[in-house]
Amino acid sequence: MTTTSVGAPKPTRHTADSEGPRRSVRRRSLGDLRVALIFVAPALLGFVLFYLVPTIRGIYLSFTDYSILGNPIWVGVKNYVKIFQDKLFWNAMGVTLEYVLLNIAFQTVIAVGLALLMYHVAKSTLIRGILLMPYLVANVIVALLWFWMLDYQIGIVNQVLQWMGMPRVAFFGNEFWAIPTVAFVNVWRHMGYTALLIFAGLQAIPGHLYEVANLDGASRWQTFWKITMPLLRPVLLLVMVVTITGSFQIFDTVAVTTQGGPINASRVIQYYIYERAFSQQDFGYGSALSVILFVILAVVAFLQMKFLRGNENDLD
Incomplete structure (x- = not known):
């Protein structure tokens, strides 16, 4: 006679059959x-x-x-202590911040305007391709092109200014104009690409929202601020993070045109890192500067995601 324990579970055919699909x-x-x-x-x-x-x-x-x-x-933290006592470092950070503010402000505003024009007026693929062309050209070539065009002596821009009765301007050789000119060159190169990103965000906005706004009698200006801008926020956040990160790392345009001059007026932080590491062969100090820049970019990106609510979608 066999006995079965009261508490022991009895094997069932369902349990045995379910093991096969799980293994699969x-x-x-x-x-x-x-x-x-x-x-x-x-x-x-x-x-x-x-x-x-x-x-x-x-x-x-x-x-x-x-x-x-x-x-x-x-040497421990010696390089970091030295950085915070380095006047050239603080000058480079100030110059970089000036460049970032100019680049972000003008590039974002112009890109939004171009995206709206592409969405409402210029719907040709050819026009969109033309807007993207400057971005497809290497940054060094773009910098050389504008360096020649803005040259004080032979540049076509100064030739036109003189023809109009205005004085010539040393765009890359003047302390006041150096950083704004570098910012202008990079805005010209990147605004088409940024506009296409924003244009993609515009296409993702449901069209019936604009129809309802028109029925309610909303003006174009009200529609833009109440519907377009809130729903563009995720795309604008992406654009801001990418653009600010890239702006802090500006190097090639400065290296080709001003080389940090005149009198440190355009010595951005990335160019200063290059000088300390490769020109002065101080790789330890240059690495410390790079770590500081990395931390700054990480904090800036985190703050943007935090305060601009990058993890939320207004379309939900």
Whole structure:
């Protein structure tokens, strides 16, 4: 005679049958994971080799005294203490901030205007392509082009100013005009790309909202501020984060045109990092400057996401 424990669960056919589908789902999930890893591997390898490893090494070098001719010597926070006593660093941060404010203000306003024109008036693909063309040209070439066009002696812009009876302007050689001119060059290059991003955001706004606003008698100005701008906020946030991050890292235009002059008037932080690390062979100090810039950009991006509610969508 066999006895069965009262508390022991009895095996059922349903439990046994359900194990098969579960194993099949697990095998399929593992197979999908392997395929996904194969496709992700090249990008992940590039990220590790060209971003993660240099970042970790740069943070380490920021705590050392290192030139390319010797070995790193650990000095602790000496470089960071030196940075906050460095007048050129504070000058570079001030110049960079001036550039960022000019670039962001003009580029965003002009890009929004161009996006609205593309949405309501100029719907031709050719016009959109023409607006994007400056962005497709290398930044160094754009900088050289405007450097020649704005040259004090032979530049066509100064030739036109003189023909109009106005005095010539040393756009890249004047302390007052150097940073605004650099900002103008980069606004001209990037405004088409930024406008296309905003234009994509405009296309995502449901059209019936504008129809309801028209029925209610709302003017174009009221529609723009009450419907368009609130619903464009996620796209504008993306544009602001990308543009501000890129503006803080401006280098090539300055290197080609002003090289930090005249009298430090255009020595932005990225160019100052280049000078300390590569011109003066002080890689430890240059790495510390880079870490400071990295922290600033991280904080700025976090504050933008926090206060502009980047994780919310007004279309919901």
